[in-house]
Amino acid sequence: MSNWVQEKDTPFQLKNIRYVIAVAAGKGGVGKSTLSVNLALALKRKGYSVGILDADIYGPSLSKMLPAETSIANSPENPDKLMPFISKGIKAMSISYIRPHQDPMAVRAPIANSMIMQLLFQVEWGELDYLIIDMPPGTGDIQLTIMQNITLSGAVIVTTPQAVALSDVRKAVQMFNQMNVPILGVVENMSHFIEPISKIIYYPLGKGGGEKLAGEFGLPFMGEIPLDAQISEYADEGISLFEGSCLSPIALSYENISGHLVDHLYALESLEGDCLKDFELIWESKEYVY
């Protein structure tokens, strides 16, 4: 009996995207969006084609950090789809571009889920090396929808050093483990503060929490990002840390993390080898039994 195993060919496909990376934390306010944007910019600087999807329906922030350089438009080839917005050479999509005013998005989970599906599959992403998904906080409906409908290449976990953040982030780690999504590494954000004049390093949120979390789950530690006014100022103004030829120490720390991301994905690819991640087996039946 011959068999037909094929790559899934449904409208819900991100066929032309090589890697889909989720940036996540169980907790809000740890810097998922800032890391997502700066990872995207760092990867772009390395020469990759990059997209970013803000999966936070209730608190979208992407349009602030990556102001759109294009207006809303339908795809010329496929009028049912929207073109992603372009900002600093990155293809970006977020509810915040479509609904820029300040009204809260008070919708129930089924509506939020269908919005996420539209942002993923009704956007003409085209060919991309990386699509970064900036995940919303928590371990709920949106996360499940994303992980059941697309094959994530991996996840990057963001945490801040203090214990209260770590306990929520642990839950996110366990969620990815349950859903069989490999975690590419842990990034510790707001890890320390360098006093500008004396250059003394302070640890206002505690020391080494991110590295401890990585050790606890046997995950790679991808690096730390200090607390620095430049990060929030540039994000608020929609300026890239990667503009200009000479990179600041902050931009370099993001660049190092993006380097780890690329390396870890290669390592993972060689480990997973020729396994089937996304398949559809069409049953050949002489007689269906009802």
Added chain:
Amino acid sequence: MFTKRDFIKKIYQKNNSVFTIEWIDGKTADYRLSDLQKNCNCARCVDEKTGERLIDPSLISDQLTARRIFSVGRYALKVEFSSGCSRGIYPYSWLKALASQ
């Protein structure tokens, strides 16, 4: 650096009502479609509060067939059966455990 996970290397139809999975660790196991449907964990097949099975497994034919089997994210598969409930999601970890029973 990364742990090996439960992944499918190959999946194929063995006969009208059985399929085979070759796991990435080299183990191979046969799965009867009816065994999956009898263990469907969806909200209509299992009582949410008591965990009691709401469908009588003896009513599911051992010769049950399917139309297609497809992956759900990276962790599970779904079966579109020729009859009965097709809502269940079967995680690879569960399928692996079933194989070693």
